[in-house]
Amino acid sequence: MSSNFLTDLHNANISGVAFKNIKLKKQILAYFAAHELGTIAELSKAFNVSIPKINESINELIEEKLVKDYGKQTSSVGRKPNNYGLEANSAFFIGVQVSHDYISIAMINMKKELVASKDEIPFQLENSEQSLHDICKEITDFISKLHIKKEKILGVGINLSGRINYRTGYSYSYFNFYEDPLSNFFEQELGIHTFLENDTKALSYGEFSSGIVTNERDALFINVDNGIGLGIMVNGQLYYGKSGFSGEFGHIPIFDNDIICKCGKKGCLETEASGHALRKRIIEEIQNGATSILTKKFSNIEDIRLNDIIHAAKKDDTLSIEAINEIGEKLGRGLAALINIFNPELIIIGGVLAKSEEYLSLPLKNAINKYSLSIVNKDTKIVVSTHGEKFSPIGACLLLRDRLLAITE
Ligand SMILES: [Zn+2]
Structure with missing residues (x-):
């Protein structure tokens, strides 16, 4: 698995100045996720951090292709500062809903835009190795048709029914026949960070984010x-x-x-x-x-x-x-x-x-x-x-993105 700033967020061993730098960058990304755009002065005020420090982090984020310079606003008089925001296609998140008789897969970008999806692929859920390999095969097929670099996919979120501990990656109701966390199995098969989620929690998050909750x-x-x-x-x-x-x-x-x-x-x-x-x-x-x-x-x-x-x-x-x-x-x-x-x-x-x-x-x-x-x-x-289960794979994508940006816990 390749390493970049966002995948470093998974790394609990970073400390000191490096940790502070990552934290500030994460705050900046979360700010853009909430406010769309922001100027250096606005960010400096929001986080009570000096302008040169914000400038440095913004430049690094631009170099890492996560943030884009959206230029000056044109409407007002006088010199306007540049606005920065998220680079939409800098990174992608995949969500997978595993239901009893089908699998649905979706992919969003950094700006929550739905980039690709494949709904209701016929499939039979059984608590067997065959069923587990079928899921991997569908995800691999989906990724192979995307024409984007794998390292740009920052995570795959897989929704299963039953007891799931998303923090440890263990599933207790389905595919619980390995000693290691099930998420490790998917990571080895897919070569991408994988997170498991209970299907109702992912669907809830999708629905809560769909506009029903104001x-x-x-x-x-x-x-x-x-x-x-x-x-x-x-x-x-x-x-x-x-x-x-x-x-x-x-x-x-x-x-x-x-x-x-x-x-x-x-x-x-x-x-x-x-x-x-x-x-x-x-x-x-x-x-x-x-x-x-x-x-x-x-x-x-x-x-x-x-x-x-x-x-x-x-x-x-x-x-x-x-x-x-x-x-x-x-x-x-x-x-x-x-x-x-x-x-x-x-x-x-x-x-x-x-x-x-x-x-x-x-x-x-x-x-x-x-x-x-x-x-x-x-x-x-x-x-x-x-909506039925429409928001299940999207909910999984949003949970991955929002956790990486520290918008949600
Ligand atoms: Zn019961």
């Missing part, structure tokens, strides 16, 4: 997919907990049932209020003789996927509508508990099932009113995001 600092993102994930933003930062396992909302024991959850326990929220529960119920009801437009479309009802059920609901299929309504009601009960605990300003309902919009959100809102404290829930705005 001034809110405390928000929750609910990923309603086959399972139920939760992304927590506290004071503008993603909340991870000690080992990155926060947000296991789907596994709170809310039901007094005997359904065994995929986590091995009984009565989890996911057993009755998830996409998995929805699909299971639809299939069972059809097997028991219920009528649905889905029976005409599928000769083998096991082939029915979540998107098909959502589509059927939108075509007025009563069975699908009623089943989604019920999921919304049960999920709302769970959300009432979250509202009481977090007092959030904003809750975003996202993930695949959110595409069923009001069929899910109306009973959900009713249940929130019924089960949460009204003084608390009146602070909370609830919005539905119909």
Whole structure:
């Protein structure tokens, strides 16, 4: 792996003057990320650092091709100083969403512009070496078609479901058959720094950065997919907990049932209020003789996927509508508990099932009113995001970029 200023940011052994220099450069890059452009005087004032020192760092960043001189502003009278900003294509970040039946890959540049993407590449997720090699092959293929130097790609972020510790690079739910961190395996295969992320956290970060969140600092993102994930933003930062396992909302024991959850326990929220529960119920009801437009479309009802059920609901299929309504009601009960605990300003309902919009959100809102404290829930705005998983790979890219620029922790 080649070394440059940004990859040096990964190096914890730098100290003294070198550390101070890197810190200042990082602050300058973060300033440009937030303000677009800035002059030497503005930077000097913002960081309380002398003009010659700022000048020196800016010149180094220009030499490293990370910062560009955007020239003088023209509109005002008098001599205007030069404005500097990020060089858009100085570096790139790749994000990979690994879902059950597809992989999506995206790449952004320093200025968060989407440079390349490949959505929903067919793939089968299994906890096997073959599946892991398939992921590497798709990423390698994607990179080989980019026509950019590999050293300009500062990181690959890979989203997996289940327990992930992004700080150590260990995955505990998928591909946990090596002694070394899984991120090391990807780094060796790809030759690029690799970071693992929990898929809901990456999707949350993508959604939080997509424009839905404006001034809110405390928000929750609910990923309603086959399972139920939760992304927590506290004071503008993603909340991870000690080992990155926060947000296991789907596994709170809310039901007094005997359904065994995929986590091995009984009565989890996911057993009755998830996409998995929805699909299971639809299939069972059809097997028991219920009528649905889905029976005409599928000769083998096991082939029915979540998107098909959502589509059927939108075509007025009563069975699908009623089943989604019920999921919304049960999920709302769970959300009432979250509202009481977090007092959030904003809750975003996202993930695949959110595409069923009001069929899910109306009973959900009713249940929130019924089960949460009204003084608390009146602070909370609830919005539905119909983006599905679109922002998952982008969220992974943004997390890489924003961590390197120290915009986020
Ligand atoms: Zn569970």
